[in-house]
Amino acid sequence: MSSDSLIYFAYGSNMNTGHMKLWCPHSEPLEAAQLADYRLAFRFWCDLLPAPGQYVPGALYRVPREDLRWLDEYEDCPRLYEHLAVTVATADGRQVEAMTYRMRPGHAFAPPDRQYLSIVRQGYIDWGYDPSVLPAM
Secondary structure (H helix, E strand, C coil): CCCCEEEEEECHHHHCHHHHHHHCCCCEEEEEEEEEEEEEEEECEEEEEEEEEEEEEEEEEEEEHHHHHHHHHHCCCCCCEEEEEEEEEECCCCEEEEEEEEECCCCCCECCCHHHHHHHHHHHHHCCCCHHHCCCC
């Protein structure tokens, strides 16, 4: 990987390929991946919580540094979300080092609205995951 790009682990709304293209027009979708020992939680927006034995489905993207500023803006980083270095597993069992986001401490749990949840659901479909595991709103 060149120093002018990074590998990003997308979960939640950023799994939606159309949505990602809006915020990171130069990003390259790579492959589906899973983050072990975490679970997806809603604090209106998606968040990661440590959860031994569970996993969060997601997708890997190559993101040029020029697009990272737009992604940080979308994620309201560093005010709402912060960067997190993670190791994820691909379908063929490879371990890949990536960057993702997690919500900063202090935000309450809250269900997502229908529009946001539909973006997340489409992302699951885009990457071949079963969206029925997401809560119905």
